[in-house]
Amino acid sequence: MTAEITVVSGKGGTGKTSVTAAFAKLAGRTVICDLDVDAADLHILLQPEILETTAFEGGKIAIFEQNMCKGCVLCERYCRFGAIAKIDGVIKFDPLRCEGCGVCAQFCPFGAIVMRPRRAGQWFRSRTPFGTMLHAELYPGEENSGLLVTQLREEARDAAREEGCDYILSDGPPGIGCPVISAVSGTGFVVIVTEPTVSGVHDLRRIADLCNHFSRPVGVLLNKADLNLALADEVGALCAERGYPVLARIPYEPAVVRALVEGRTLDSVTENGIADGIKHAWQTVISSLGRKEKCQQHANNMPTT
Amino acid sequence: MIVAIASGKGGTGKTTIATALARIWDGPRVAVDMDVEAPNLHLFLAPSYDGRKRAVLDVPVVLHPEACSGCGACSRLCAFKAIIALGDYPVVFPEMCHGCGGCLEVCRRGVLGAGKRELGEIFWGRAGAADGASPDLRIAGGQLRIGEAMSVPLIRQVRTKANEMLAEHPGDVIIDAPPGTSCPALSAVREVDVLLLVAEPTPFGLHDLGLAVRALASGRVPTGVVVNRAGLGDDCIRAFCHKHDLPILAEIPFRRDIAEACAQGIPLDHMGELRTMMETLARSLRELAEPRVAA
Incomplete structure (x- = not known):
């Protein structure tokens, strides 16, 4: 049974x-997934060799046949996204505002608008020293990042099944919106990386509430833990209150950045106990998964009446 | 600026x-x-807040299921799978809706009405x-x-x-x-x-x-x-x-x-x-x- 671990x-x-890359190294055989399709960075550390590139079509876009347009502006009236405007007698279409709903095409009496698939990016299946990697590139300004995330996760599950991997490790997007929801819903375990700053604690609550909304098990990794002790305590208290394990407290350490610049992962940073901290964090993640699986096994073995 | x-x-x-x-x-x-x-x-x-307001998106609700002829025009038009014609009347999945309003326009029998989905809140004030x-x-x-x-x-x-x-x-x-x-x-x-x-x-x-x-x-x-x-x-x-x-x-x-x-x-x-x-x-x-x- 493959366990999916998502870092948000x-x-x-x-x-x-940085945490995902270190976990990928520590996990041994795993499938790695970069779900931050908007600003994907994991490939910088893992240097994947791309084996396969596939186009991603995210929804549709309206295409105007100007010569068939009679200028009735019915489309402008129906579009709720402000993508169509008549300026100086000419219909102007803004593709960035088009949601692809197709209402304009439906109501155009002259058939001057057709809906076409919108190529919104591409995704890759790649090879890294630690296992197969799925990653993607969403084109600037595109939407449907959630759909692309869902697609990557499906590919990752197929790869894990084919290769008999124990883990799928996913680097998630920031925020709590569409791509994050697609990244955490149904995942096996969520690792929240946070920091003891005013913003960090505020946003930790929001992402924790989202995980709670989708009933996902959570562990918290406190990065730059010694930057502010009072706020670090607040994170600790929040974890205790909600029953989240604190996976590690990684200190604020310039050596971490030096390692990143050199392309090394956190598990190689021996300064300040960072390598040990991240190894301990990974072990805690695995044992948290184990506990859940054992519970499930136990439940499965219960006699049914 | x-x-x-x-x-x-x-x-x-x-x-x-x-x-x-x-x-x-x-x-x-x-x-x-x-x-x-x-x-x-x-x-x-x-800031000290001058106001807060619930922000909503207009989504359809099924108002008159009995009026539905089952023509399926609403679900054919919906690009987001937010409305599906099931049996005698449509079912709306409001969280999938982008608020384009197309289904309300395409239904000729007044089955659907305007509803709301909460997006969050907006706030304003002065520092x-x-x-x-x-x-x-x-x-x-x-x-x-x-x-x-x-x-x-x-x-x-x-x-x-x-x-x-x-x-x-x-x-x-x-x-x-x-x-x-x-x-x-x-x-x-x-x-x-x-x-x-x-x-x-x-x-x-x-x-x-x-x-x-x-x-x-x-x-x-x-x-x-x-x-x-x-x-x-x-x-x-x-x-x-x-x-x-x-x-x-x-x-x-x-x-x-x-x-x-x-x-x-x-x-x-x-x-x-x-x-x-x-x-x-x-x-x-x-x-x-x-x-x-x-x-």
Whole structure:
């Protein structure tokens, strides 16, 4: 049975990608997934060799046949997204505002608008020293990032099944919206990387509430833990209150950045006990999964009446 | 004039810079937090609120199931699988709906009516000048409901609120944008006079600055860069900016005391020489935007 582990943060820049890369190294054989399709960075550390590239079609877009348009502006009236406007007698269409709903095409009496699939990005199946990697590139300004995330997760599950991997490790997007919901719903375990800053604690609550909303088990990794002891205590208290294990407290340490610049992962940073901390965090993640699986096994073995 | 502060990568210091700029900016201005998924600007500007409002999206509800002929036009039109003709009448999945209104238009029998889905809330208020912020600073922002997927319609409503505030009492606008390069970030930096990208000198920072320049800096909008945590990694950001002809308007050094002060919520303009740096940054932004604002 493959377990899916998803690393998220709410606030950006807390260290999701660094933690995911280190976990990928520690996990041994795993499938790795970069679900931050908007600003994917995991490939910088893992240097995947791309084996396969597939186009991603995210929804549709309206295409105008100007020569068939009679200028009735019915489309402008129906569009609720402000994508169509008649300026100086000419219909102007803004593709960035188009949601692809197709209402304009439906009601155009002259058949001047057709809906076409919108190529919104591409995704890759790649090879890394630690296992197969699924990652993607969403084109600038595109939506449907949630759909792309869902697609990557499906590919990752197929790869894990084919290769008999125990884990799927996913680097999630920041925030709590569409792509994050697609990344955490139904996952086996959520690792929230946070930091003891005013914003970090605020956003930790929001992402924790989201995980709670989807009933996902959570562990918290406190990065830059010694930056503010009072706020670090607040994170600790929040974890205790909600029953989240604190996976590690990684200190604020310039050596971490030096390692990243050199392309090394956190498990190689021996300064300040960082390598040990991240190894301990990974062990805690695995044992949390184990507990859940054992519970499930136990439940499965119960005699049914 | 309208300034937007953005970045591809999260956590580079957008809100820190936006806070400092909003505090020291001369004249009436509205600081607008468009990062509705993880809104933080209000934590640092500590406004007194003038109002809060539930933000909703218009979605269909089944009002008269008995009138449905089962023609299926609504579900054929819906591009988002939010309405499905099942048996005698349609079933609506409101959380999938984008609010295009097509189903209401296409149904000829009045089966559907207008309903609402809560997106979150928008709020507005004013910051006090007690702790050294220059006077006449207002704030507007939004907060996405937990479990809500769509941030763009909420960002649009925050923008509408800010425009109402400006109509009442004109001023400049300082936008704190969400991270990334997809639709939420793009809708936050639309129609601005100057774009400020915050980057950090690490491999991730460089890569995401490249994405942000490609996605957000259209060439028509003057763009500048702030290097945060300068000296932390290597010289990559400077080389990139030189190559792409992007002016570096400020460099905030990588120092533990700055990181500790920021963690605690102390604004940059309370930190000695950084105040002067932020004042210079504000001037540079005005100069960059000038040709556009004048036109």
